[in-house]
Amino acid sequence: MHIHRRQFASTLLGASAAMLVPRPLLALSRHVSATRGLSSVAPIIDGVRLNARLAELATIGARTDGGVDRVGYSDHDIAARSWIEPLLQQAGLTVRRDTAGNIIARREGSDASLKPLVIGSHIDSVPAGGRYDGTVGVLASIEVADALRVSRTALRHPLEVVIWMNEEGGLIGSRIVAGDFREEDLNAKAVAGMTHREGITRLGGDPSRLDSARWQPGRIAAYVELHIEQGGSLDRDALEIGVVEGIVGIYAWDVTITGQQNHSGATAMVDRKDALLAASRYVAAVDRIVRAEGQAVGTVGRLAVAPGARNVIPGRVDASLELRSLDETRITRLFDAIQRECTQIAEANGTAFEFTLAQSRGPSMCVPAIRDVVRTQARALGRSTNDVPSGAGHDAQSMAPIGPMGMLFVPSVGGISHSPWEFTQPAQVTHGAEVLLQTVLALDANPPAAS
Ligand SMILES: [Zn+2]
Numbered sequence: 001m002h003i004h005r006r007q008f009a010s011t012l013l014g015a016s017a018a019m020l021v022p023r024p025l026l027a028l029s030r031h032v033s034a035t036r037g038l039s040s041v042a043p044i045i046d047g048v049r050l051n052a053r054l055a056e057l058a059t060i061g062a063r064t065d066g067g068v069d070r071v072g073y074s075d076h077d078i079a080a081r082s083w084i085e086p087l088l089q090q091a092g093l094t095v096r097r098d099t100a101g102n103i104i105a106r107r108e109g110s111d112a113s114l115k116p117l118v119i120g121s122h123i124d125s126v127p128a129g130g131r132y133d134g135t136v137g138v139l140a141s142i143e144v145a146d147a148l149r150v151s152r153t154a155l156r157h158p159l160e161v162v163i164w165m166n167e168e169g170g171l172i173g174s175r176i177v178a179g180d181f182r183e184e185d186l187n188a189k190a191v192a193g194m195t196h197r198e199g200i201t202r203l204g205g206d207p208s209r210l211d212s213a214r215w216q217p218g219r220i221a222a223y224v225e226l227h228i229e230q231g232g233s234l235d236r237d238a239l240e241i242g243v244v245e246g247i248v249g250i251y252a253w254d255v256t257i258t259g260q261q262n263h264s265g266a267t268a269m270v271d272r273k274d275a276l277l278a279a280s281r282y283v284a285a286v287d288r289i290v291r292a293e294g295q296a297v298g299t300v301g302r303l304a305v306a307p308g309a310r311n312v313i314p315g316r317v318d319a320s321l322e323l324r325s326l327d328e329t330r331i332t333r334l335f336d337a338i339q340r341e342c343t344q345i346a347e348a349n350g351t352a353f354e355f356t357l358a359q360s361r362g363p364s365m366c367v368p369a370i371r372d373v374v375r376t377q378a379r380a381l382g383r384s385t386n387d388v389p390s391g392a393g394h395d396a397q398s399m400a401p402i403g404p405m406g407m408l409f410v411p412s413v414g415g416i417s418h419s420p421w422e423f424t425q426p427a428q429v430t431h432g433a434e435v436l437l438q439t440v441l442a443l444d445a446n447p448p449a450a451s
Contacts, residue, residue, distance in 0.1 A: 043153050044147055044151070050140060054132070066421070073202050073203065077192075081123070087142050091142050091143075097205065099212050100213040104162050109154070117220070117443055117444060119226075121227060155441075174398035176210050217403070222406065222443050227408075230391070231392075232412065232414060240411070244371070244388060245326060246389060247393060249331060253322075255319040255356075257351055259274050259316065262315075263312070263313070274314060282345060289337050367448055370443070411424060413425065
């Protein structure tokens with residue numbers, strides 16, 4: 001279509017008319033409505049600043065390959081926490097550190113009787129980690145708070161932005177808050193090379209008074225966490241927002257396969273009881289059985305062959321099994337099928353399998369009410385969505401027993417995470433923050449029923 005120059009100019013003027021309102025008038029209208037307790041302008045996410053801050057945070061503990069080393073309790077972790085506290089204050093939040101070392105920043109609501117809406121994530125990383133894991137949720141939460149401040153939007157509920165400490169070390173901060181952390185765990189060594197007791201002290205916490213960091217069930221109106229997907233399903237299907245169904249349950253076993261160690265030259269093929277041969281059949285069986293079932297993942301991540309010599313038939317293999325699914329009965333069914341198959345493998349070559357349960361954690365489901373709000377708000381903003389499970393653990397699972405919990409994901413390009421090559425498109429980061437903001441507004445108007 002050909003547009004005449006004058007016509008073009010007037011179209012341009014029309015499109016930007018809203019921006020041409022004289023400043024004093026805009027300020028006045030804000031003032032008037034603020035005194036009435038209403039907001040005059042809709043809160044908006046500053047996506048440019050959000051992505052700039054992501055890049056700036058990535059300089060703390062930056063690696064030459066583009067990744068970050070910001071392990072919980074490390075100097076870089078402490079530097080990042082000092083960097084972020086002023087941002088929380090600038091967003092109009094009152095900042096405190098609990099005795100666990102979590103950073104909790106709060107904005108009061110208009111109704112003092114209501115429980116807080118809580119949003120947040122973490123800024124520590126795995127060794128040689130990426131720039132987006134955790135940080136997207138934290139910096140987006142700060143943008144949400146600042147958008148509310150700038151637009152003078154009063155929420156009925158208090159809003160809390162939480163930066164959980166040492167997520168990558170095993171959800172330490174959120175588990176302490178949920179009362180899912182034992183006194184003796186304080187003496188365990190963290191990745192940063194010190195005990196959790198020492199680490200918490202370094203972060204300004206008080207490991208002798210962790211009880212006062214506890215949140216009782218019912219303490220919150222809702223918890224919502226924005227995070228990168230880490231898996232590749234959204235990126236593969238070119239979708240923008242993942243409505244998280246829940247965080248998968250994890251069951252893990254130590255598996256011992258016993259055969260007979262013997263001479264590789266003098267033992268005929270028919271006489272062999274090869275533990276590694278049984279192990280290789282076992283690895284293939286796990287893959288086949290779990291694929292056939294679907295909606296679960298299964299992994300054999302460890303095989304230690306003994307004695308491990310070129311001229312000795314392996315007598316023993318120490319292996320592992322990990323099964324993850326949103327559906328605990330599925331995990332049980334898979335484990336039964338794997339065990340049955342292992343009985344056959346063992347009979348076929350004279351070996352024996354022994355499974356010892358090493359870890360069992362049930363799934364944490366996101367409440368349907370929050371899933372619905374995230375989906376509705378994402379679609380209202382024109383975003384494509386899909387319901388997805390979280391195969392990775394998150395602080396959100398610690399919140400599940402405390403109150404209604406939900407999560408939303410933005411795509412990870414190529415499904416890569418816990419890696420310097422982790423990447424989320426800036427526009428997707430902004431979209432995630434926008435959906436988080438609208439989710440907070442919708443939950444403030446219509447909080448989920450306490451379960
Ligand atoms: Zn994370």
